[in-house]
Amino acid sequence: MQNRALRAASLFALSLACLTITRAQSTSALRVNAPRISEHLTALSKFGANPQGGVSRVAYTQADLDGRAYAINLMKNAGLDVHIDLAGNMVGTRPGREASLQTLMIGSHIDSVPMGGNYDGDVGSLSAIEVAQTLKEHSVTLRHPLEVIIFQNEEGGTVGSKALGEGLTAAQLNLVSQSGKTVRDGIRALGGNPDRIAEARLKPGSLAAYFELHIEQGGQLERHKIQIGVVEGIVGILHSEVTIEGFGNHAGTTPMDQRRDAMLAAARFIEKVNQVVTATPGAQVGTVGWLKAEPGAYNVVPGKVTLGLELRDLDEKKFVALFRQLRTASEAIGKMNQTKFTFSEPVIVHPALTAAPLRKLIDDSAHALGFTTLLLPSGAGHDAQEIARIVPAGMIFVPSIGGISHSPKEFSRPEDIQNGANVLLQTVLKADASSSN
């Protein structure tokens, strides 16, 4: 009896192993249905479409609600069990075979900036749904439970993913979003519950992994003719409002050598930002994106200029050092024409590194599919950065033509999207096979 039982058990184990081998062989051949992704991208693009092209599907607007209803339908068709979480994110679940294992999560967002494009967020969201649909169509049940998540209001500050990560503060809930609604009211409109937002947070390490496919939003992959970007991490950001005070006076009656021209000092500072940021090798960037001169007339020497300084890098120490260097440099600029620089307390978004083992899974999957890869930082913020603070996260980039993003001109080729979706699918399968969490 014992022997027979043992034999039966071994036989069962063997057949299980064979089944697993068979599945592993068959799953490595699994591919997404690329025309279906294209079709879904086109259908989604109607919600909030601009007459001039592109889309304005700003979170919490009717266009957003309509787009979400469409996505929920796709998720259900893909066999997912859909619910809205406390933060208002759309979550579709698919059970796994092994009850003890943690969830594998994949997703992105479908909200857009005003006058945005049809690829930022949409590609990753619809490809994640496509992964689920492909698994369903091939009757593949993963070891891990799978969750497809579509985060809400990524463009307004990775709101939905932040709720799962560090959590949202009362101040963040009270912020008026671009829809005109507060984030709090927006979450309510989506079916979330802002009063219980703290419960939306993930416990650290409580997911096996999170993977996000996204368009690069930069031009590096295209420039180097690379098919798949493996994201090293999402860069940190430093913002500081710089105020330059001089003395506003009549432009006709104030001789050049008597001016305390805040605009001239601002110009020298902007040139200095460029010099300091490009003085050392590396991917760090520095930008002055907005400037306000007061009083702001042809015939008045500006007495005050405020401008927005932004620094980004994967290494926080590096951009903090650049900021210090610019503050010091501003003193010398101020002395040149008796203007005074003050810097607001810098607001810092810390860099978020992806998990090295997940990078390797992505890279291996891409190579197995015959694609070239490049390890690169993400200069843009993503939901993955919020999730990466809590659980291991990985990110896959596909090329953005011309590096253009947040614009109706944003474009990624269907073949690149297909490649990315297949890498996502194969990475999920590899993670599922290899992860013991």
Added chain:
Amino acid sequence: MQNRALRAASLFALSLACLTITRAQSTSALRVNAPRISEHLTALSKFGANPQGGVSRVAYTQADLDGRAYAINLMKNAGLDVHIDLAGNMVGTRPGREASLQTLMIGSHIDSVPMGGNYDGDVGSLSAIEVAQTLKEHSVTLRHPLEVIIFQNEEGGTVGSKALGEGLTAAQLNLVSQSGKTVRDGIRALGGNPDRIAEARLKPGSLAAYFELHIEQGGQLERHKIQIGVVEGIVGILHSEVTIEGFGNHAGTTPMDQRRDAMLAAARFIEKVNQVVTATPGAQVGTVGWLKAEPGAYNVVPGKVTLGLELRDLDEKKFVALFRQLRTASEAIGKMNQTKFTFSEPVIVHPALTAAPLRKLIDDSAHALGFTTLLLPSGAGHDAQEIARIVPAGMIFVPSIGGISHSPKEFSRPEDIQNGANVLLQTVLKADASSSN
């Protein structure tokens, strides 16, 4: 009979001559009543007074109408026969002794910029009335008719004086002024007649002279401790809107060497304006007073910047050459980061020189009163520049403390105002005695 008649005639001529000599002696001792000017300045400052100090007596507003009613009363008290001309200017006339002579005109304006001061325009207007009052109190009748004029809407583009000079176009009449009213409706509200505005124009050479006393609005007199400025002319002005087109892109994902940053190009241009304008000796000035970056956010490399370039000098050839130099320089700046500069067709206000004989009269009068003088250009625009295009004009400056103007902090000392008013009085008397027009 003939002899007797001749004798009587010579006796009459002799007594006339004596009377003239006596009058000349006595008029050179004539002085204004300085405390009265101060009192009137204080009273006028109530109309449109800002709670924070200074005045907002913008043309065509109720504050302007109230201030004008006050000024008309002062003019009447000074024995002037007051009417509103077709352009809405207030004109007070005083007959002269010699019917064949042309009018001597003196005046300025009492409208202000929003959040302006109590000296720009007011000092010259109230001092002109004071001149008339002084003549009345000393029963001095000039050879020439005297007109005291208070021009309307100087701050909105020397509107009232332009109506007398080059004339107002339909486009200028249709401009919406800072009051919210069009100039056309504003003129009507003041009691003028915009439909007959062309008839307001002076015939070239139809006045003996126009004199205007004004605060310097710059800091040269104070800096050099000079009491009276003799204005050489009112500088010409060139305005051009400069558009810099680069490419707006994500500040996080666009490497520094791939940027076509319109803000950086603008910064280099602003520095270049300063370099080019200060490269040669002279009083020329160049200003970038306003700047707009688009889209204007921390996280977007500006794709477009527009800015306002202003150049001023007494010599039009000079500032036109500077403008050409800057256009050329902008091409090199654009090449540095693939941005494109375009300049709007420059709008030019031609310089207006004062009449050399009138400058001498002012200088002589000031020296006779024991004051130091400085010949200087006016960097600011004035009603005198419009009148100088048609008839001989002269301008007297008194010091502005700190060179501050168009600000509640604008200030000129009572003793400086007194000096200026006495120079105006004595210059009118000298012009009256010497002019045969």
